[in-house]
Amino acid sequence: MTAIPVEAGLILAGILFMLGLISVLIRRNIIFMLISVEIMLNAAGLAFITAGARWMQADGQVMFIFILTMAAAEVSVGLALILQIYHQLKTLDSDAANKMRG
Amino acid sequence: MVTFIIAGSVAVLATIMVITRYNMIHALLYLVVSFLAIAIVFHVLGAPFMAALEVIVYAGAIVVLIIFVIMMLNLKQESVDQEREWLTRNLLIGPAVLSIILLAELVYIISITDTGTIAQPALDAKAVGLSLYGPYIIGVELSGILLMSGIVGAYHLGRQKKKVVHRFLEVQEK
Numbered sequence: 001m002t003a004i005p006v007e008a009g010l011i012l013a014g015i016l017f018m019l020g021l022i023s024v025l026i027r028r029n030i031i032f033m034l035i036s037v038e039i040m041l042n043a044a045g046l047a048f049i050t051a052g053a054r055w056m057q058a059d060g061q062v063m064f065i066f067i068l069t070m071a072a073a074e075v076s077v078g079l080a081l082i083l084q085i086y087h088q089l090k091t092l093d094s095d096a097a098n099k100m101r102g
Numbered sequence: 103m104v105t106f107i108i109a110g111s112v113a114v115l116a117t118i119m120v121i122t123r124y125n126m127i128h129a130l131l132y133l134v135v136s137f138l139a140i141a142i143v144f145h146v147l148g149a150p151f152m153a154a155l156e157v158i159v160y161a162g163a164i165v166v167l168i169i170f171v172i173m174m175l176n177l178k179q180e181s182v183d184q185e186r187e188w189l190t191r192n193l194l195i196g197p198a199v200l201s202i203i204l205l206a207e208l209v210y211i212i213s214i215t216d217t218g219t220i221a222q223p224a225l226d227a228k229a230v231g232l233s234l235y236g237p238y239i240i241g242v243e244l245s246g247i248l249l250m251s252g253i254v255g256a257y258h259l260g261r262q263k264k265k266v267v268h269r270f271l272e273v274q275e276k
Contacts, residue, residue, distance in 0.1 A: 004106050006217035009147060011209055012110045016117055016140075018205040023121035025197035028188045031126060031172065035133060038164060039117055042140060042156075053147045053220045058233035061152050061225060062241070065234065068159050069245040073252030075164050079171045080259035086175055087262070093188075 009050030016043035030085065030094050034078050041071045106146045113139035124185045126172055130165055137161040148224035 020039035027033050045064040052060015082092070089096045116136035123129035137160045144153040234242060 003219035003221065004103055004146065005219050007212050008106060008110070009143075009220070010212050010217070012113070012143065014205055014208045014212070015114055018201045019114070019117045019121055022194075022198050022201045025201070026121075026189065026194050029126075029185055031168065032129065032185075035120065035129065035168065038160070039120065039133070039136070042137065042160065046140060046143065049144055049147055049149050049152055050220070052225070053149065054218060056221060056223075056225065058225055058229040059238075061149050061230045062234050062238050064149075064152050065155070065230075066241055066245060068155060069249060072159060072164060073248050075167060076252050076256040077259065079167060080256040083171060083174065083260055092175075092177075092181070 006050060006054045009053075010047060013043045013047040013050065016040075016046065028094055029092050030082050030097075031092060033094065034075065034082070037078075038071060038075065041067055041074075106143060109139045109142035109146065112136075113143065122189075124182050124189065126177065126181070126185075127169070130169060130172075134161045134165055137165070147220060150224055151227035151230055 017040050020036045020043060023036035023039065024033050027036065045067045048060040048063040048067070050060070052058065052063075085097050086092060113136050116132045116139060119132040120129045120136060123132065137156060141153040141156040141161070144150075144156055
């Protein structure tokens with residue numbers, strides 16, 4: 001098995017991050033935007049793992065655990081917000097939630 | 103290297119399928135495939151414990167959470183049609199071109215620097231645990247606080263406000 005160059009891992013992380021970014025930009029559905037943010041967080045974690053494997057240190061994997069924790073907390077709060085928005089506005093359109101009516 | 107390339111291209115293809123689907127459940131199933139492929143990449147990169155966590159937490163917990171919410175929202179065929187109406191080709195081109203330009207710059211910057219190769223011996227869970235509960239213990243505690251606030255926030259936001267209708271006066275109960 002040949003060694004993997006670090007560029008390959010970083011470029012894969014960059015491609016995945018770019019796909020998530022495109023999806024955040026083009027979608028109007030809030031749930032799809034949340035999914036795209038998950039993709040981007042995962043790509044950031046992949047970059048950390050690659051860097052950690054390059055230097056043979058466990059720090060990259062520790063950072064991935066923190067990213068995982070943050071993603072879990074973020075998705076739970078985000079989904080609760082989506083439920084509230086859907087009950088208030090009866091739509092998942094992110095443009096519909098542009099008025100704060102208190 | 104071959105394993106890495108195959109798993110990486112599967113991840114990229116599955117992610118492309120995620121961002122082009124109209125049906126939310128189909129997108130989520132492709133997202134699971136993408137996460138599993140990235141878990142294989144983690145394993146190849148020498149992080150087997152992270153590969154397991156990726157499968158359990160991302161593909162297991164987070165995707166199931168999103169699926170539960172979609173089931174609660176009770177979306178029907180109209181939402182797919184609406185998504186098809188929202189996601190037009192013209193809308194896609196602008197952000198895609200700009201993001202691809204940025205990606206090309208990133209690839210250029212990464213490729214002109216000498217970054218070396220990844221050594222093969224894997225870092226097992228023991229090394230991660232020693233680091234996590236040694237120098238990074240404050241991060242673990244802060245993660246605990248973050249998860250606690252996530253639970254409280256999700257409960258508070260997800261609660262349905264009960265509306266009590268009286269004969270004379272309407273009271274909005276907390």
